Amino acid sequence: xxxxxxxxxxxxxxxxxxxxxxxxxxxxxxxxxxxxxxxxxxxxxxxxxxxxxxxxxxxxxxxxxxxxxxxxxxxxxxxxxxxxxxxxxxxxxxxxxxxxxxxxxxxxxxxxxxxxxxxxxxxxxxxxxxxxxxxxxxxxxxxxxxxxxxxxxxxxxxxxxxxxxxxxxxxxxxxxxxxxxxxxxxxxxxxxxxxxxxxxxxxxxxxxxxxxxxxxxxxxxxxxxxxxxxxxxxxxxxxxxxxxxxxxxxxxxxxxxxxxxxxxxxxxxxxxxxxxxxxxxxxxxxxxxxxxxxxxxxxxx
Numbered sequence: 001x002x003x004x005x006x007x008x009x010x011x012x013x014x015x016x017x018x019x020x021x022x023x024x025x026x027x028x029x030x031x032x033x034x035x036x037x038x039x040x041x042x043x044x045x046x047x048x049x050x051x052x053x054x055x056x057x058x059x060x061x062x063x064x065x066x067x068x069x070x071x072x073x074x075x076x077x078x079x080x081x082x083x084x085x086x087x088x089x090x091x092x093x094x095x096x097x098x099x100x101x102x103x104x105x106x107x108x109x110x111x112x113x114x115x116x117x118x119x120x121x122x123x124x125x126x127x128x129x130x131x132x133x134x135x136x137x138x139x140x141x142x143x144x145x146x147x148x149x150x151x152x153x154x155x156x157x158x159x160x161x162x163x164x165x166x167x168x169x170x171x172x173x174x175x176x177x178x179x180x181x182x183x184x185x186x187x188x189x190x191x192x193x194x195x196x197x198x199x200x201x202x203x204x205x206x207x208x209x210x211x212x213x214x215x216x217x218x219x220x221x222x223x224x225x226x227x228x229x230x231x232x233x234x235x236x237x238x239x240x241x242x243x244x245x246x247x248x249x250x251x252x253x254x255x256x257x258x259x260x261x262x263x264x265x266x267x268x269x270x271x272x273x274x275x276x277x278x279x280x281x282x283x284x285x286x287x288x289x290x291x292x293x294x295x296x297x298x299x300x301x
Contacts, residue, residue: 253294
């Protein structure tokens with residue numbers, strides 16, 4: 001993976017990744033981020049208690065792997081070794097987060113494909129830092145985002161016929177995160193998810209993502225990608241109503257509403273210099289409106 005730009009301040013020394021058992025240990029790379037720090041609800045109080053624990057187990061697995069892939073100081077070789085330990089844990093002995101998920105999947109009779117695909121995405125993050133076009137970006141989301149929602153649906157015993165709408169929503173959430181963090185990702189780890197062909201057609205050098213403010217051509221690219229993401233959200237607009245479980249259905253309705261609002265923010269604002277995240281009060285109001293509207297639609301469907 002290409003080194004971070006030289007204009008960055010000095011980074012701390014790479015952590016020691018060897019555990020006392022002689023196996024790679026990812027705890028030194030932990031970001032400290034938890035499920036309450038995410039853009040969108042993760043196993044909120046709306047989710048059934050018996051489903052919340054399995055979903056959080058999957059989240060902890062995903063968070064540990066994500067922290068490995070996104071660490072700015074560990075080498076590519078170290079990251080791939082740690083991700084291999086995650087994969088080994090799914091099969092028996094390895095990273096504790098993966099072993100815990102394997103036990104949940106076995107108890108629930110859920111395929112571990114959703115976990116393996118996620119690891120495929122994080123391995124790709126270590127070795128790939130540019131995406132040429134929308135199709136390549138969607139192929140990445142197929143591994144990095146869509147399995148997350150599929151796992152949640154499987155935990156709730158929902159029909160696989162819902163997967164296409166799930167996939168559209170999860171891909172949209174992923175791209176929203178990419179756009180929000182486009183400057184940070186470039187500066188910290190030289191990773192760019194905005195399709196390079198879109199940048200080239202607009203005459204925008206990749207280095208423009210390292211500037212303090214987006215110039216008009218880059219703003220146009222970001223707005224266009226946000227609008228394209230809005231199309232994914234139109235594809236997922238019926239997802240919440242199609243979910244049988246009422247509590248999960250309500251949570252998905254909230255996520256859909258938050259995502260739609262963030263897309264509008266990204267169409268208007270510059271993520272390099274402006275706030276494109278929800279404040280807690282705004283997120284709360286949007287969530288309340290989503291639940292009320294969703295409940296009314298289900299009641300009179």
